Amino acid sequence: MRLLLVEDDQTLQNNLKQHLLSANFTVDAACDGEEGLFQGQEYEYDAAIIDLGLPKLDGIKLITELRRDHHDYPILILTARDNWQDKVEGLDAGADDYLSKPFHPEELIARLNALIRRSVGKASPLIKNGPLCLNISSHEITMAGKIISLSGSEYKLFAYLMMHIGEVKSKSVLIEHIYDQDFDLDSNVIEVFVRRLRKKLDPEGKFDLIETLRGQGYKLKHLT
Amino acid sequence: MRLLLVEDDQTLQNNLKQHLLSANFTVDAACDGEEGLFQGQEYEYDAAIIDLGLPKLDGIKLITELRRDHHDYPILILTARDNWQDKVEGLDAGADDYLSKPFHPEELIARLNALIRRSVGKASPLIKNGPLCLNISSHEITMAGKIISLSGSEYKLFAYLMMHIGEVKSKSVLIEHIYDQDFDLDSNVIEVFVRRLRKKLDPEGKFDLIETLRGQGYKLKHLT
DNA sequence: GTGCGTAATAACAAAGTTATTACTGAATTA
DNA sequence: TAATTCAGTAATAACTTTGTTATTACGCAC
Numbered sequence: 067m068r069l070l071l072v073e074d075d076q077t078l079q080n081n082l083k084q085h086l087l088s089a090n091f092t093v094d095a096a097c098d099g100e101e102g103l104f105q106g107q108e109y110e111y112d113a114a115i116i117d118l119g120l121p122k123l124d125g126i127k128l129i130t131e132l133r134r135d136h137h138d139y140p141i142l143i144l145t146a147r148d149n150w151q152d153k154v155e156g157l158d159a160g161a162d163d164y165l166s167k168p169f170h171p172e173e174l175i176a177r178l179n180a181l182i183r184r185s186v187g188k189a190s191p192l193i194k195n196g197p198l199c200l201n202i203s204s205h206e207i208t209m210a211g212k213i214i215s216l217s218g219s220e221y222k223l224f225a226y227l228m229m230h231i232g233e234v235k236s237k238s239v240l241i242e243h244i245y246d247q248d249f250d251l252d253s254n255v256i257e258v259f260v261r262r263l264r265k266k267l268d269p270e271g272k273f274d275l276i277e278t279l280r281g282q283g284y285k286l287k288h289l290t
Numbered sequence: 291m292r293l294l295l296v297e298d299d300q301t302l303q304n305n306l307k308q309h310l311l312s313a314n315f316t317v318d319a320a321c322d323g324e325e326g327l328f329q330g331q332e333y334e335y336d337a338a339i340i341d342l343g344l345p346k347l348d349g350i351k352l353i354t355e356l357r358r359d360h361h362d363y364p365i366l367i368l369t370a371r372d373n374w375q376d377k378v379e380g381l382d383a384g385a386d387d388y389l390s391k392p393f394h395p396e397e398l399i400a401r402l403n404a405l406i407r408r409s410v411g412k413a414s415p416l417i418k419n420g421p422l423c424l425n426i427s428s429h430e431i432t433m434a435g436k437i438i439s440l441s442g443s444e445y446k447l448f449a450y451l452m453m454h455i456g457e458v459k460s461k462s463v464l465i466e467h468i469y470d471q472d473f474d475l476d477s478n479v480i481e482v483f484v485r486r487l488r489k490k491l492d493p494e495g496k497f498d499l500i501e502t503l504r505g506q507g508y509k510l511k512h513l514t
Numbered sequence: 515g516t517g518c519g520t521a522a523t524a525a526c527a528a529a530g531t532t533a534t535t536a537c538t539g540a541a542t543t544a
Numbered sequence: 545t546a547a548t549t550c551a552g553t554a555a556t557a558a559c560t561t562t563g564t565t566a567t568t569a570c571g572c573a574c
Contacts, residue, residue: 068337094564114546130533148445157400157404162404162408163387169374170374170378172375172378173374173378176377176378176381176382177381177382179387180381180385180386180387180395184364184386184408184409185408189357189361189362189365189384189386189409190357190358190360190384191357191382191383191384192357192358192384203381203382204382215410217549217550217554218550218551219550219551219552220550231429232427232428233427234427234428234429253552253553254532254552254553254554255551255552255553257315257531257532257533257534258533258534258544258551258552258553259552260531260532260533261532261534278444278531278532278533279442279557280441280530280531280532280560280561281441281442281443281531281560281561282429282442282445285428285429288428362572377545441560441561441562442531442561442562443562444561444563474563477563477564478521478563478564478565479562479563481520481521481522481523482522482523482562482563482564483563484521484522485521485522485523485524488519488522502520502521502522504519504520504521504570504571505519505520514571
């Protein structure tokens with residue numbers, strides 16, 4: 067899951083980024099509204115975290131612009147104080163959730179997970195697909211009851227596919243949601259990680275979990 | 291819109307119910323976890339409001355149970371104090387939003403409306419045309435119930451025609467929409483791919499799906 | 515019917531995609 | 545520091561698709 071983080075306080079930005087990275091998110095950070103707008107237009111993120119008090123272009127305007135240009139990934143706003151007015155304005159501008167400083171990074175992560183989950187149409191943090199099961203909050207994966215342990219990148223790929231069961235995702239889309247801005251689109255990482263996932267999840271290839279659609283992409287099959 | 295409200299504090303329950311009723315919601319109230327679970331299983335609500343501190347069966351367990359049984363309506367939790375751990379647990383269990391007491395009933399209503407709005411509104415990605423059916427997100431194509439598998443270019447051509455049922459599209463238009471800018475317009479690729487499509491979709495030629503209009507182009511017939 | 519231009523068809527070789535394995539260097543951990 | 549794990553690259557094998565060519569069939573005007 068790739069996030070946009072727009073926060074001008076460098077210390078807080080770094081701190082949040084660390085927490086988000088260790089929760090297996092991919093993070094693009096921006097430190098003012100203009101940069102945030104540019105990045106937010108550039109990619110279709112899985113979610114954005116936007117501080118309301120930003121230099122150059124304030125948070126409310128940033129959100130308004132993004133929504134006007136039909137970017138509809140979930141947006142979570144950070145407000146400086148417990149300012150009721152700010153929150154209402156933010157939500158009215160098109161944000162989906164807010165958090166007042168100071169907050170616990172764990173809470174931010176929990177809220178992001180809930181937002182993303184809901185935005186892809188999943189209500190429960192347990193995503194089930196036949197014998198497969200993913201717990202978004204604990205990152206635990208089981209296949210036919212057996213616990214599967216995945217590396218960071220394997221997890222990112224798998225989680226993204228589980229949030230989009232049955233949908234064809236091209237390699238470029240997968241790269242965009244798993245890696246940050248400057249990653250080589252011509253690399254064959256996706257092929258390699260698809261291979262690794264297939265081997266870990268279903269070593270005997272009994273299920274054909276991840277289907278290849280030549281020239282189109284990969285699809286995690288919807289299983290019964 | 292029908293809501294489930296699970297709150298043990300009788301005064302608060304009545305108060306909220308009043309507000310919700312006057313906001314034109316229909317409200318079923320329960321005053322402990324067990325009753326909440328029973329009602330929550332019974333009916334597919336548009337949203338549920340659940341207090342975390344409940345007698346008999348606590349809120350977290352209630353949410354976990356509901357989600358396990360695939361009730362996917364949005365859940366908003368109420369937490370007693372500003373206890374972030376409760377919130378995190380609640381969100382991890384599958385709640386979508388929270389509100390800390392005390393709160394303004396207006397804010398509850400605003401959040402409920404936002405949740406419900408988001409949980410509805412997911413356009414179906416299906417395009418149907420008589421016995422033909424195309425699912426844009428899974429790239430799955432069925433013809434009279436049978437799954438048809440197409441190669442990348444076949445898919446592009448077919449999808450384009452399905453998005454323009456009944457319209458005549460010249461070969462040059464088709465080439466322009468399927469290939470990037472500089473593709474030889476004198477090639478006969480379209481003829482070849484039309485042929486391949488016809489053969490895959492309707493091998494016996496019973497339907498005459500793709501009509502040829504000599505000198506003008508091809509047309510995917512509108513079927514009943 | 516003849517003839518011209520357009521479309522259908524079949525077969526083929528080149529080009530492109532994906533699978534698979536092995537390897538390197540970086541990061542992490544003991 | 546050595547050992548281990550992991551990410552990403554590279555090379556190549558296996559396989560599919562693509563677009564061309566060549567040929568045949570068809571539609572239409574005269």
